[in-house]
Amino acid sequence: MRARDNPFAVERVHAVRYRPLGETLEQILTRLDRMNYRGAIVGPEGSGKTTLLEDLQSALEARGFSTRMIFVNDAHPFDGTTCRRLLSELPSDEIVLFDGADAISPSCWRLLRHRTIQHARGLIVTTHRRGRFPTLIDCQTTPQLLQEIVADLLPRDQAISPDLLTRLFAEHKGNLRDCLRHLYDLLATDALPA
Amino acid sequence: MSDFEIDLHEDKTSYTPGETLRGAVRWNSQTSPRRLDLSLLWYTSGKGTRDVGVIETIGIDNPGALGSQEFAFTLPDGPYSFSGTLISLVWAVELTCTPGAETVRREIAVSPTGREIVLDHVPSQRRLPWTDKGPGGNPLESILSVRR
Numbered sequence: 001m002r003a004r005d006n007p008f009a010v011e012r013v014h015a016v017r018y019r020p021l022g023e024t025l026e027q028i029l030t031r032l033d034r035m036n037y038r039g040a041i042v043g044p045e046g047s048g049k050t051t052l053l054e055d056l057q058s059a060l061e062a063r064g065f066s067t068r069m070i071f072v073n074d075a076h077p078f079d080g081t082t083c084r085r086l087l088s089e090l091p092s093d094e095i096v097l098f099d100g101a102d103a104i105s106p107s108c109w110r111l112l113r114h115r116t117i118q119h120a121r122g123l124i125v126t127t128h129r130r131g132r133f134p135t136l137i138d139c140q141t142t143p144q145l146l147q148e149i150v151a152d153l154l155p156r157d158q159a160i161s162p163d164l165l166t167r168l169f170a171e172h173k174g175n176l177r178d179c180l181r182h183l184y185d186l187l188a189t190d191a192l193p194a
Numbered sequence: 195m196s197d198f199e200i201d202l203h204e205d206k207t208s209y210t211p212g213e214t215l216r217g218a219v220r221w222n223s224q225t226s227p228r229r230l231d232l233s234l235l236w237y238t239s240g241k242g243t244r245d246v247g248v249i250e251t252i253g254i255d256n257p258g259a260l261g262s263q264e265f266a267f268t269l270p271d272g273p274y275s276f277s278g279t280l281i282s283l284v285w286a287v288e289l290t291c292t293p294g295a296e297t298v299r300r301e302i303a304v305s306p307t308g309r310e311i312v313l314d315h316v317p318s319q320r321r322l323p324w325t326d327k328g329p330g331g332n333p334l335e336s337i338l339s340v341r342r
Contacts, residue, residue, distance in 0.1 A: 004277055
């Protein structure tokens, strides 16, 4: 299969938005408002934290808030200099959306948390573990959620057996991103079980 | 008719590098856009992060609710349109409207043959000759032991 035809191509997967389990995005926004726009999106790898953060950014901007998204990873480190520069130019009406709170040093985190509480409208972070910041939502995945996403990505005349998806879910320990990458490879090499 | 259309001259979608792509854009919108942008671009699609190259953009300011405009782009030397199992490179002409999220895209192929180059799948499990262990064991270990 050509890469451009693969239903699990990255750009198609990125088009899938976050699906809260048992609540709506509106309810999450209401909770965020009650938390004075300070909270953590908690969850393991591949559970949709970054996707939810992006969705919150769109929803907040649609409500008239000014936001700033910061992605931190190995390729985009966030050291003390970067942190201080950000904080020095931070407008007081801005909500900072910070993806990757686990990837910064404890001193940077303390500085960021302290200064944004004082000077910014809000701070929403993604993290793998509870306890750093008040939890806004705990991202969970289920085999059923994987099945729903796969059904949405596949053409209508195609299906993948729920048993295979359940096995993939277990193999990748609930990491939906890895499950979808695995499915990409299976389709790319025509190795999908009949 | 949709609100925005891209017509390619003679409905041609196969091009060679250096060739001129001609066509016309037509719009019939409920509201008057502030600006239309027509871009010649390529993008990648597949397993990795999407890469995009915008070659040229033609802007149409205050186009009004109804209208059309002809355009011409000279195609560069590359990259060529191609597809493998991991990545495809796709050429397109794309029309975007401001304000709004309206986007219309027409895909084309650019290569010396005018067709997308299809790369054969290379089985990932195939062992390459220099990775085979000979009777003496791992060849890399042998090299390292010689250099010690």
